[in-house]
Amino acid sequence: MIAIHNSKSGFHPAWIVYCQEQGIPFKLVNCLDDDIIEQLKGFEALLWHHSHMVPKDLIAAKTILAALSHLGFPVFPDYRTNWHFDDKLAQKYLLESLELPLVKTFVFYDTEHALSWAKGTNFPMVHKLKTGSGSKHVQLVVNYNEARKIILKAFGKGFSNYSPYNSLKERVYQFKNGKAHWISLVKGLLRFVHYPEYATVQGKERGYVLFQEFVPNNPSDIRVIVIGNKAFAITRWVRKDDFRASGSGHFSHDPDMIPLSCVESAFKANQKLKGQCFAFDFVIDQQQNPRIIEVSYGFSPEVFRLCPGYWDKNLIWHDGRFIPEHWMIEILLKKVGVDKPF
Numbered sequence: 001m002i003a004i005h006n007s008k009s010g011f012h013p014a015w016i017v018y019c020q021e022q023g024i025p026f027k028l029v030n031c032l033d034d035d036i037i038e039q040l041k042g043f044e045a046l047l048w049h050h051s052h053m054v055p056k057d058l059i060a061a062k063t064i065l066a067a068l069s070h071l072g073f074p075v076f077p078d079y080r081t082n083w084h085f086d087d088k089l090a091q092k093y094l095l096e097s098l099e100l101p102l103v104k105t106f107v108f109y110d111t112e113h114a115l116s117w118a119k120g121t122n123f124p125m126v127h128k129l130k131t132g133s134g135s136k137h138v139q140l141v142v143n144y145n146e147a148r149k150i151i152l153k154a155f156g157k158g159f160s161n162y163s164p165y166n167s168l169k170e171r172v173y174q175f176k177n178g179k180a181h182w183i184s185l186v187k188g189l190l191r192f193v194h195y196p197e198y199a200t201v202q203g204k205e206r207g208y209v210l211f212q213e214f215v216p217n218n219p220s221d222i223r224v225i226v227i228g229n230k231a232f233a234i235t236r237w238v239r240k241d242d243f244r245a246s247g248s249g250h251f252s253h254d255p256d257m258i259p260l261s262c263v264e265s266a267f268k269a270n271q272k273l274k275g276q277c278f279a280f281d282f283v284i285d286q287q288q289n290p291r292i293i294e295v296s297y298g299f300s301p302e303v304f305r306l307c308p309g310y311w312d313k314n315l316i317w318h319d320g321r322f323i324p325e326h327w328m329i330e331i332l333l334k335k336v337g338v339d340k341p342f
Contacts, residue, residue, distance in 0.1 A: 081275035158206025
């Protein structure tokens with residue numbers, strides 16, 4: 001029997017339906033229960049799509065999953081898939097150590113070295129916080145003076161994990177593009193008074209500063225997701241008069257838009273990372289090579305429902321709709337010695 005965290009968000013609904021349809025014994029559990037380790041005795045595996053937007057997940061998920069990994073207990077996401085989730089500092093060191101094609105990323109832990117680097121670098125650069133998705137906490141830095149202000153703030157009062165102004169600006173953008181209801185704008189105004197709980201839990205980002213090279217002339221980025229020996233992808237167009245693609249809400253499912261070099265690079269990266277599921281965000285550099293911006297195990301499954309097919313590890317295309325959450329369960333079933341659904 002497998003355990004599934006009792007949640008209606010993320011991957012959980014599709015996991016539950018799959019188990020029901022395939023006759024796979026499962027039980028819903030609350031991974032935040034004090035005695036969750038004891039509860040899992042007798043189970044063969046655990047699935048938990050934890051989120052950086054859920055405060056309790058932020059506090060407990062990586063710790064609990066790591067503890068289970070020490071026991072050799074099969075989980076999704078496992079340690080190799082999960083430990084660097086929503087942590088761009090961790091991703092920098094991980095991808096660099098494996099010599100994967102990460103967009104050049106610079107991190108400093110004191111003001112002096114950061115300012116010295118900024119004086120000698122060529123702009124523009126992209127400033128990021130180590131946390132956040134959907135282009136949150138991402139800004140283009142066009143000169144030394146802007147970089148200096150960011151550096152002094154990073155080693156001074158720090159950056160909040162939530163900006164009500166930027167959040168409202170994003171909501172207005174989504175509303176104008178028909179991607180959000182007017183109620184979202186009201187909620188955005190209320191956020192000036194009540195910050196979301198996850199931002200309070202995370203506190204301020206300070207004591208480090210992270211810059212990434214700006215790769216020009218990319219009208220989109222390419223998100224390639226690899227699960228086991230299968231990969232699928234979408235093109236995400238940048239916002240109007242902007243450079244950011246993540247969270248734009250404009251994307252294409254056309255596989256002919258996807259450079260095969262990105263798919264090949266994603267498979268190669270997956271072989272080195274040795275995880276269960278990775279979403280790679282690529283841009284194309286001036287030499288026409290794919291470069292990784294970020295990597296994550298989590299993604300919004302609804303966005304990929306219209307993908308018309310997938311590539312296998314030999315880069316052969318297979319037509320047909322699919323539900324990627326099902327592949328995640330099948331990976332766990334093989335881990336516990338079950339090659340086919342019950």
